[in-house]
Amino acid sequence: xxxxxxxxxxxxxxxxxxxxxxxxxxxxxxxxxxxxxxxxxxxxxxxxxxxxxxxxxxxxxxxxxxxxxxxxxxxxxxxxxxxxxxxxxxxxxxxxxxxxxxxxxxxxxxxxxxxxxxxxxxxxxxxxxxxxxxxxxxxxxxxxxxxxxxxxxxxxxxxxxxxxxxxxxxxxxxxxxxxxxxxxxxxxxxxxxxxxxxxxxxxxxxxxxxxxxxxxxxxxxxxxxxxxxxxxxxxxxxxxxxxxxxxxxxxxxxxxxxxxxxxxxxxxxxxxxxxxxxxxxxxxxxxxxxxxxxxxxxxxxxxxxxxxxxxxxxxxxxxxxxxxxxxxxxxxxxxxxxxxxxxxxxxxxxxxxxxxxxxxxxxxxxxxxxxxxxxxxxxxxxxxxxxxxxxxxxxxxxxxxxxxxxxxxxxxxxxxxxxxxxxxxxxxxxxxxxxxxxxxxxxxxxxxxxxxxxxxxxxxxxxxxxxxxxxxxxxxxxxxxxxxxxxxxxxxxxxxxxxxxxxxxxxxxxxxxxxxxxxxxxxxxxxxxxxxxxxxxxxxxxxxxxxxxxxxxxxxxxxxxxxxxxxxxxxxxxxxxxxxxxxxxxxxxxxxxxxxxxxxxxxxxxxxxxxxxxxxxxxxxxxxxxxxxxxxxxxxxxxxxxxxxxxxxxxxxxxxxxxxxxxxxxxxxxxxxxxxxxxxxxxxxxxxxxxxxxxxxxxxxxxxxxxxxxxxxxxxxxxxxxxxxxxxxxxxxxxxxxxxxxxxxxxxxxxxxxxxxxxxxxxxxxxxxxxxxxxxxxxxxxxxxxxxxxxxxxxx
Numbered sequence: 083x084x085x086x087x088x089x090x091x092x093x094x095x096x097x098x099x100x101x102x103x104x105x106x107x108x109x110x111x112x113x114x115x116x117x118x119x120x121x122x123x124x125x126x127x128x129x130x131x132x133x134x135x136x137x138x139x140x141x142x143x144x145x146x147x148x149x150x151x152x153x154x155x156x157x158x159x160x161x162x163x164x165x166x167x168x169x170x171x172x173x174x175x176x177x178x179x180x181x182x183x184x185x186x187x188x189x190x191x192x193x194x195x196x197x198x199x200x201x202x203x204x205x206x207x208x209x210x211x212x213x214x215x216x217x218x219x220x221x222x223x224x225x226x227x228x229x230x231x232x233x234x235x236x237x238x239x240x241x242x243x244x245x246x247x248x249x250x251x252x253x254x255x256x257x258x259x260x261x262x263x264x265x266x267x268x269x270x271x272x273x274x275x276x277x278x279x280x281x282x283x284x285x286x287x288x289x290x291x292x293x294x295x296x297x298x299x300x301x302x303x304x305x306x307x308x309x310x311x312x313x314x315x316x317x318x319x320x321x322x323x324x325x326x327x328x329x330x331x332x333x334x335x336x337x338x339x340x341x342x343x344x345x346x347x348x349x350x351x352x353x354x355x356x357x358x359x360x361x362x363x364x365x366x367x368x369x370x371x372x373x374x375x376x377x378x379x380x381x382x383x384x385x386x387x388x389x390x391x392x393x394x395x396x397x398x399x400x401x402x403x404x405x406x407x408x409x410x411x412x413x414x415x416x417x418x419x420x421x422x423x424x425x426x427x428x429x430x431x432x433x434x435x436x437x438x439x440x441x442x443x444x445x446x447x448x449x450x451x452x453x454x455x456x457x458x459x460x461x462x463x464x465x466x467x468x469x470x471x472x473x474x475x476x477x478x479x480x481x482x483x484x485x486x487x488x489x490x491x492x493x494x495x496x497x498x499x500x501x502x503x504x505x506x507x508x509x510x511x512x513x514x515x516x517x518x519x520x521x522x523x524x525x526x527x528x529x530x531x532x533x534x535x536x537x538x539x540x541x542x543x544x545x546x547x548x549x550x551x552x553x554x555x556x557x558x559x560x561x562x563x564x565x566x567x568x569x570x571x572x573x574x575x576x577x578x579x580x581x582x583x584x585x586x587x588x589x590x591x592x593x594x595x596x597x598x599x600x601x602x603x604x605x606x607x608x609x610x611x612x613x614x615x616x617x618x619x620x621x622x623x624x625x626x627x628x629x630x631x632x633x634x635x636x637x638x639x640x641x642x643x644x645x646x647x648x649x650x651x652x653x654x655x656x657x658x659x660x661x662x663x664x665x666x667x668x669x670x671x672x673x674x675x676x677x678x679x680x681x682x683x684x685x686x687x688x689x690x691x692x693x694x695x696x697x698x699x700x701x702x703x704x705x706x707x708x709x710x711x712x713x714x715x716x717x718x719x720x721x722x723x724x725x726x727x728x729x730x731x732x733x734x735x736x737x738x739x740x741x742x743x744x745x746x747x748x749x750x751x752x753x754x755x756x757x758x759x760x761x762x763x764x765x766x767x768x769x770x771x772x773x774x775x776x777x778x779x780x781x782x783x784x785x786x787x788x789x790x791x792x793x794x795x796x797x798x799x800x801x802x803x804x805x806x807x808x809x810x811x812x813x814x815x816x817x818x819x820x821x822x823x824x825x826x827x828x829x830x831x832x833x834x835x836x837x838x839x840x841x842x843x844x845x846x847x848x849x850x851x852x853x854x855x856x857x858x859x860x861x862x863x864x865x866x867x868x869x870x871x872x873x874x875x876x877x878x
Contacts, residue, residue, distance in 0.1 A: 095338045103154050103338075104330055105425060106186065106436050110150035111379055112420040113182035116204070117211035118143060118398060119413060124204040125422055125430055130414040135404040140212035141219045142175035144396040145259060147378040148291050149179035153447070155337045156255055157187070159345055160441040166251050169447045170242045172268075173259035173291065174220040174232015178211065184226045186432055187440035189448030193226050193600050201430030223594040223601060227448035229455070229564040234587055236265035237557050242286045243274035244561020245452065247547075248503040252284035252452055252565075253348070260304050261296035267553040267584075272318040274554065275367050276530050279542050280355035282503070285348045288320070288369040293376035295393035304373070311371055321347070321366045326373035328391075333374065344368040364530045381416055384409070451566075456602025458566035462505060462661055463498040467491065467654040471683035474651070477699065478678035478725070478876030484650040484718070485572075485612050485674045488657050489518035492570065495661065496524040496545055504567040508547045508555040516572045516612045517674040521546060552580040559607065560588055568605040568661065575611040575671065576618065576627040585630075585667065589637045592665055596640070606666035610657070612674045614781070615805055616719035616823075619814045626809035626817070628782035631748070634669050635786060639757040643668045644748040646781055648721040649679045651686035652746055659690070671781060673718045675814075678876065680721070693747030693759055696769065699878070700725055700742035702732050709741035711836050712770050713828070716745035717781025720804070723818055724779045725876055726825035731832060734846040735839070738832075743769050751790040763795065772796050775835035779823055780804035801835060803828065815867040819857060826850045826857075 377395020
């Protein structure tokens with residue numbers, strides 16, 4: 083049921099309050115311009131001189147006055163309705179406005195006492211902006227109230243919805259820039275309203291800010307007429323309200339009136355849902371289209387060229403103020419047009435009647451604890467992993483789908499945390515495919531559109547978020563984590579690349595946040611990458627790519643972790659461990675197909691806690707101090723192929739002393755100086771020796787192992803086999819053969835690398851090459867792997 087238009091009374095706006103709001107807005111604009119331009123003379127107590135101007139002018143003015151306008155009006159709504167609201171600034175280059183607005187409300191100075199609310203503090207506020215040793219130009223982690231930097235466009239709205247899930251009293255005001263609106267992720271993000279339940283979630287108010295231009299071109303939606311825009315957004319399921327113009331007094335009246343009506347509608351939607359009176363399908367949530375000039379209230383022209391209302395206002399409208407007297411005069415006239423004496427007292431403090439316009443305490447958007455999610459974070463309740471342990475009495479005998487075991491653990495994590503509503507699972511339509519279907523014993527997929535009687539595992543209160551967009555899954559999860567909750571993201575390995583850039587941005591956010599003492603720790607972003615490269619044989623080359631690991635490994639050591647558990651018990655330990663961490667990005671790679679189980683739970687715990695270790699039961703060192711060869715492995719399929727190669731070698735070359743080293747925590751390969759999980763040189767040398775050949779079977783691209791170990795004593799003897807960009811639709815074993823990671827290639831390389839062995843065991847190499855030829859013929863004739871491959875079992 084939708085509230086009817088007639089059910090809303092026309093709001094009455096106090097004209098005196100609007101006059102005060104206009105002055106407040108002018109103060110925010112004045113502070114924004116000052117940040118871009120000034121080193122000194124913050125209140126223009128004397129004429130501007132060259133030395134008052136920054137030598138390098140950086141920042142973005144064009145979007146900022148609109149952002150300040152919105153912030154000013156949201157303050158009024160928060161005060162009048164006692165709302166719990168945060169502000170997500172999609173046009174991240176509008177950082178001057180976010181800093182200015184939080185400074186005016188006092189939250190900035192509370193966090194940074196050195197930036198005091200007076201002339202001296204204002205001068206420091208101006209100087210630090212886009213200045214060496216200062217703050218970035220975006221709405222960065224350093225900015226109070228921000229959970230979204232916006233340096234890369236496209237993610238504002240999806241972050242907003244992620245923040246609103248399970249936050250019933252929160253309103254997330256999200257400003258979407260019209261340049262940002264052209265991106266693919268933002269276009270998909272409008273569909274997020276199909277997943278928000280007004281009975282238990284908060285509300286998102288999208289505000290599409292159309293100021294006409296991006297860097298040097300018009301924006302697409304700004305040239306679309308209101309009628310078409312209304313059709314577009316009604317088609318997305320919203321009720322659009324329009325605020326447009328350039329004359330401040332009229333715009334203030336419009337915006338105040340529209341916001342009153344919009345929040346009446348939000349309240350009505352939530353009330354109906356929470357009283358059990360909502361009908362089937364999604365409510366039609368309101369959104370606002372704000373049309374205002376780019377660079378509003380700035381210079382109309384500079385050097386005879388149009389600036390306000392054009393792309394020249396995008397960054398620094400008057401660019402040569404330090405050297406050019408006429409430009410400096412334009413800047414001074416522009417700043418004085420805001421009448422700073424009317425806004426700030428003799429000490430440089432915002433005048434009391436304007437200070438009164440800000441909400442108080444945590445109601446200020448710069449001080450809202452949801453924008454510093456660690457303040458609200460509570461520990462996740464997790465079950466004991468031993469309750470899900472796979473019995474291992476005969477190594478390699480049991481064939482188990484490891485992610486299915488993890489799914490049972492996650493099912494109970496959902497159950498244990500149901501009353502707290504602080505854990506969700508995210509994935510692009512793959513929860514069942516990735517063998518995590520046990521979670522549906524506890525919850526369902528959330529779905530707010532019509533549910534048919536024959537639909538399976540859909541409900542309005544589900545805690546599994548599925549949509550066929552990796553961008554939305556990632557963005558929802560980020561917004562959820564940044565506001566203090568926990569989550570888990572499973573995805574096909576090859577297609578996690580879709581969010582490479584989103585991963586980059588979140589990693590950068592974490593890196594900076596960890597350096598800010600006032601930013602409290604948030605739960606880690608946890609990926610499970612399954613349907614991986616070695617078991618995407620049925621889908622083919624397009625689905626075969628393990629390279630996300632390489633991207634992750636580039637990041638700061640204290641932020642990222644990469645785990646390659648070889649069986650179910652190690653996966654249980656890794657998954658449990660990752661859910662308990664904070665301020666990290668954890669990447670887990672594990673297959674979903676049936677595979678051999680190697681370690682008991684006690685062994686798995688000890689092995690995972692070390693991150694790397696010798697599997698004595700697998701090798702043939704026979705008490706020797708030094709093996710002839712080290713066979714290392716990382717990943718479930720490489721582990722199986724390594725152990726299969728060991729069995730071949732033990733039978734063919736029984737005198738060969740083999741050491742098997744398995745790696746669960748990939749970062750252990752780095753030095754302790756490079757990564758906190760890294761092994762010291764002495765331990766590394768004990769595992770891998772200082773002079774013996776190391777044949778390393780690795781899940782991903784071989785170069786990464788070389789990169790991680792290039793400083794080690796024995797690096798020149800480390801020979802890595804992994805994915806070499808060979809793939810197709812074929813059998814599982816043929817995938818390993820194509821990339822020379824199979825047991826036959828591994829055994830051949832051992833024989834060829836161990837000094838003196840190649841000549842003695844030439845007949846063995848010939849036999850192994852014959853096996854490769856047999857395999858080639860067999861799979862192309864019968865379409866499946868040879869019986870000796872399909873039925874292989876580990877034997878001691």
